[in-house]
Amino acid sequence: xTPVQRALDSSFGAKHVFLALAIAMNCRTFQFFPGMPVVxxxxxxxxxxxxxxxxxxxxxxxxxxxxRFEFYLLLLVLIVPITSAxxxxxxxxxxxxxxxxxERSVALFAFIIAxxxxxxxxxxxxxxxxxxxxLLSWGTLILYTAMRLWLRPSDFTSYGIGFVSSPDELAxxxxxxxxxxxxxxxxxxxxxxxxxxKDYAISLVFLASSLVxxxxxxxxxxxxxxxxxxxxxxxxxGFLLKTLPKMALFLAAxxxxxxxxxxxxxxxxxxxxxxxxxxxxxxxEVEDPSAASRGLxxxxxxxxxxxxxxxxxxxxxxQWQRDQDxxxxxxxxxxxxxxxxxxxxxxxxxxGVFGIVLFAWQYRFALAAVASMPxxxxxxxxxxxxxxxxxxxxxxxxxxxxxxxxxVTLLFVILLGSISSDFRICAGTPGVVLCRA
Numbered sequence: 547x548t549p550v551q552r553a554l555d556s557s558f559g560a561k562h563v564f565l566a567l568a569i570a571m572n573c574r575t576f577q578f579f580p581g582m583p584v585v586x587x588x589x590x591x592x593x594x595x596x597x598x599x600x601x602x603x604x605x606x607x608x609x610x611x612x613x614r615f616e617f618y619l620l621l622l623v624l625i626v627p628i629t630s631a632x633x634x635x636x637x638x639x640x641x642x643x644x645x646x647x648x649e650r651s652v653a654l655f656a657f658i659i660a661x662x663x664x665x666x667x668x669x670x671x672x673x674x675x676x677x678x679x680x681l682l683s684w685g686t687l688i689l690y691t692a693m694r695l696w697l698r699p700s701d702f703t704s705y706g707i708g709f710v711s712s713p714d715e716l717a718x719x720x721x722x723x724x725x726x727x728x729x730x731x732x733x734x735x736x737x738x739x740x741x742x743x744k745d746y747a748i749s750l751v752f753l754a755s756s757l758v759x760x761x762x763x764x765x766x767x768x769x770x771x772x773x774x775x776x777x778x779x780x781x782x783x784g785f786l787l788k789t790l791p792k793m794a795l796f797l798a799a800x801x802x803x804x805x806x807x808x809x810x811x812x813x814x815x816x817x818x819x820x821x822x823x824x825x826x827x828x829x830x831e832v833e834d835p836s837a838a839s840r841g842l843x844x845x846x847x848x849x850x851x852x853x854x855x856x857x858x859x860x861x862x863x864x865q866w867q868r869d870q871d872x873x874x875x876x877x878x879x880x881x882x883x884x885x886x887x888x889x890x891x892x893x894x895x896x897x898g899v900f901g902i903v904l905f906a907w908q909y910r911f912a913l914a915a916v917a918s919m920p921x922x923x924x925x926x927x928x929x930x931x932x933x934x935x936x937x938x939x940x941x942x943x944x945x946x947x948x949x950x951x952x953x954v955t956l957l958f959v960i961l962l963g964s965i966s967s968d969f970r971i972c973a974g975t976p977g978v979v980l981c982r983a
Contacts, residue, residue: 565670566678566685572657573954575686575722578708590653597623597656604663615911615963616662619655619956625904626652630897634860637850641866648863654953658960665964672965676927683729687755690721694758723765724954726756731933734773736926738780764889768940772933843888847895858898861885889944897949905949909939912959915966923969931962 571589576582605612612620631645664670699710699717710717730752737745757766778786850859885892893902912935919928938955942948948955 562674562677562681565674566681568657569678569957570682570725572654573722573724573957574651574654574951575682575725578705578720580702580705580709590650593653593656594650596660597653601656601659613662615960616659618907618911619659622904622952623652623655626897626901629857629900630860632860633854633857633898634862637854637859638862640860640862644863644866645860647865648861651953655956658953658956661957662960662964665960666967672927672961672968675961679725679728679927679930680732682725683732683752686721686725687729687752690719690726690755693719693721723756724951726752727765727769727937728930728934730756730769731772731937732926732930735776735929735933738777739924739926739929764944765941768937771940772937775936776929776933840887843883844891846883847885847888847891851891851894851898854898855894856898857900858894858896861896886946886950889942889946893946893949901949905952908948908952908956908959909935912962915959915962918966919969925965928962928965931958931965934958935962 570576571586572593574586577586627646627649630649631640631642634640634645634648635642661670661675665672665675697719699719702710702719703713703717707720709720711720712718730749732749733745733752734749736742737749753769756762756769774786777789781789885896888895890902893905897905916932935955935958938948938958
């Protein structure tokens with residue numbers, strides 16, 4: 547490949563920008579930013595229109611043939627809102643219309659179907675999606691960093707708990723970290739494959755941005771477990787034993803620099819880790835309101851889970867709560883409870899055992915795609931997708947993101963399936979020695 551061809555291959559075009567924006571909207575990246583809730587609702591409507599008005603015509607061209615994953619997505623779109631709405635009606639008396647509206651995010655799965663169709667038909671290529679994801683990674687990294695440096699979160703408390711963490715001077719921005727996490731995996735694993743110090747250094751920038759967030763404790767542990775797993779799987783125990791001391795020394799140096807730069811913030815982060823472990827292992831009361839509130843929410847959820855273990859209790863609409871009790875505020879309602887705050891227990895509360903099994907089935911498709919390719923086959927995108935999906939498994943224990951943000955994990959599952967399909971086609975072509983996604 548000539549230098550000109552390489553430059554063209556690595557360049558970003560309008561298609562990649564528009565695709566990046568569409569992915570960001572579908573993953574609800576800016577849902578709670580000022581002025582964006584209405585835009586997000588419009589995106590829900592666009593996805594629903596695609597599913598109802600465009601998708602049937604595409605299926606006519608396909609002679610009504612469905613892939614297994616496509617059928618699974620349609621099953622989610624149909625079953626999840628209906629079961630959730632009926633459960634909330636039976637348990638709380640919430641009208642069915644409110645229950646269906648509360649599950650409107652399932653319309654986002656229509657975009658996953660559209661991406662899948664584009665990849666199958668050749669309108670999109672894996673390289674296009676890779677560029678768009680990298681554009682999102684760098685874009686969110688720069689945006690989040692700029693906002694942290696030049697804006698005060700306490701000036702934006704009127705936008706509610708979705709955008710900032712509290713209604714006082716201690717408020718922090720609540721940024722979605724999915725794409726900075728993807729950027730971290732992309733560069734740290736590319737650094738591993740190429741022994742590139744530059745890629746490792748870039749990955750640390752994404753790591754720092756991902757960890758400086760509300761809820762960073764669970765994310766830190768999930769990232770560490772994922773990296774250790776793949777370093778061991780790809781490099782073996784010897785590589786891991788040689789690398790761990792270097793990682794520990796470098797981490798100590800980074801922590802030292804951070805402590806000099808902002809000792810109060812680092813001490814607060816350490817205190818939150820300590821409080822979280824005390825709550826989990828001793829049940830003791832702690833000063834951290836975040837850890838304490840999760841403990842209270844778990845205590846509230848357990849009796850309801852015991853009463854409705856199979857299909858759960860459904861989602862209660864905030865709008866219905868406001869209609870019933872006008873004292874509900876954006877910060878800490880009278881009966882403060884958010885199922886997503888308590889991870890898998892929250893998933894059990896909302897959807898029951900049936901819901902966990904139904905949403906977890908997406909990982910079955912991911913495992914099948916990985917099994918269809920030899921372990922020796924790798925690309926930066928493939929490695930990053932594997933890392934992100936395993937991270938989502940660990941992280942979902944405390945966040946339930948594989949359910950509450952299923953559109954994100956489903957996007958990476960469909961990309962993994964597309965890479966697997968391209969590899970099989972390429973490997974089955976006579977005369978082809980090496981395939982690349």
